[in-house]
Amino acid sequence: MQEPTAKRLQQTSVQAKVAEELRQMIITGELAPRSSLSEMALSETFGVSRTPIREALKQLQIEGLVEVRPRVGTFVAVPSRRELTELFQMKELLEGAAARLLAFRGNVPELATLEANMRAADDAVRDGDTDRYASLVQEFHDLIVSGADNGKLEAHYRTLMNQLAYARLVRTSLSRPGRLNASDSEHHRVLGLIVAKDGDGAERVMREHVRLSHQALMAGIDERRGEELL
Known part of the structure; x- marks a missing residue:
């Protein structure tokens, strides 16, 4: 039971790190408003699997920083x-x-x-x-x-x-x-x-x-x- 628990904790840590780095990139403008956020491209950029990328994007969507358009893609949100x-x-x-x-x-x-x-x-x-x-x-x-x-x-x-x-x-x-x-x-x-x-x-x-x-x-x-x- 310890090994799966340790693995989950590691995944959570990676997800949190990715979310924080993406958050700062959006806030500072390094990722421009309306920029497309490709899970595959971000996975390569951060050197991690697509799972923590996907979970990080979900978290940023909850925070209002990311917009998910079904069947279109994921983008840096722009407030109306x-x-x-x-x-x-x-x-x-x-x-x-x-x-x-x-x-x-x-x-x-x-x-x-x-x-x-x-x-x-x-x-x-x-x-x-x-x-x-x-x-x-x-x-x-x-x-x-x-x-x-x-x-x-x-x-x-x-x-x-x-x-x-x-x-x-x-x-x-x-x-x-x-x-x-x-x-x-x-x-x-x-x-x-x-x-x-x-x-x-x-x-x-x-x-x-x-x-x-x-x-x-x-x-x-x-x-x-x-x-x-x-």
């Missing part, structure tokens, strides 16, 4: 406008709650890290380094969520951010004229309210910031689609 709106509504709720909880915690280590993040972000904005700033945006939001010290909230947030593939989207949002400076200013306001232990204010301003980011994103998407039609 409605789905993006719904995901950003959830992002607003979760990040607003996180900012509120962090403000109530007082002087915790995450605040020093957030302040260092803001200094680096200011430098990136001054240098016009959008890629650097985009990475710091993700770190800023991650720090607020982890600083809320609520495991359930953080777990839901991680799943949400995977579905959004936020690493790709944030650059589209920041491509809008003036958005880089505006985003940095909004972060300063959020952090200032957290440091002041103003939970109500921190939640309100964080939610406003997420709404403005969503508006910039949708405008950027519309602009790119318009360019494709020209």
Whole structure:
């Protein structure tokens, strides 16, 4: 009985590793939206059988990262406008709650890290380094969520951010004229309210910031689609 159990555990480990690598490839954009995901090609890429590939794709389908079209194929999922709106509504709720909880915690280590993040972000904005700033945006939001010290909230947030593939989207949002400076200013306001232990204010301003980011994103998407039609 021990050998079959060990084999199952090994298969589960391989599946989890494949799923995590595919997840990161989708989130970062290494696998482009709408890309075809062939079990055979992925099996060769990862050097494993098709079984863990198939199971990993099933897991990513549950997470909303992969779309399976019967008799057509498996593809990197692309959220619809409605789905993006719904995901950003959830992002607003979760990040607003996180900012509120962090403000109530007082002087915790995450605040020093957030302040260092803001200094680096200011430098990136001054240098016009959008890629650097985009990475710091993700770190800023991650720090607020982890600083809320609520495991359930953080777990839901991680799943949400995977579905959004936020690493790709944030650059589209920041491509809008003036958005880089505006985003940095909004972060300063959020952090200032957290440091002041103003939970109500921190939640309100964080939610406003997420709404403005969503508006910039949708405008950027519309602009790119318009360019494709020209």
